[in-house]
Amino acid sequence: DAGVIQSPRHEVTEMGQEVTLRCKPISGHDYLFWYRQTMMRGLELLIYFNNNVPIDDSGMPEDRFSAKMPNASFSTLKIQPSEPRDSAVYFCASSLNPPGGGDTQYFGPGTRLTVL
């Protein structure tokens, strides 16, 4: 398997623009996670899905952020409108079973987002 695939790897945009980040989980993995990593706050869980259904979105910072998983092989994280404080590395991860079952999460390479 190719692992978790994310695109784009780098995104530079201007404040106010819409940004869409994409993720393809490992085939057969039922759980998908979106994380944000910053120097100040470290790794934060934004939202996770089970079988394409959002289970916990309490980490989503505000209404400007939205995530979807229309099918088992694709998820998007959208920021609209983007702000400079959204600049971070966004990771997607997937796992076969829930974290409580001790399953390893496999991470994608991340998208480095810069909002000017």
Added chain:
Amino acid sequence: AQTVTQSQPEMSVQEAETVTLSCTYDTSESDYYLFWYKQPPSRQMILVIRQEAYKQQNATENRFSVNFQKAAKSFSLKISDSQLGDAAMYFCAYAGTGNQFYFGTGTSLTVIP
């Protein structure tokens, strides 16, 4: 919520020497899992080692081993025979019944040739 603490923001080790990275966590659960992830400059998060709390035996993966002290809620990572490729950020993570991973703030490891 569980908390994971890595008290060493930065560590350094001479090539071929041994280094230990510290991690403590706070939980009231009895069954849980602990992980160490490595994040090299490429940013990719890579699993290093995994420990099941109900297992007393410390996990080992080649040059990487852990010292799991359940009563003390401590989970340190030992890297033996350090290599230049071990230079990275290392994150400790906890997974319990809450269906979330809780990550520490990371330790940046420098390997000195």
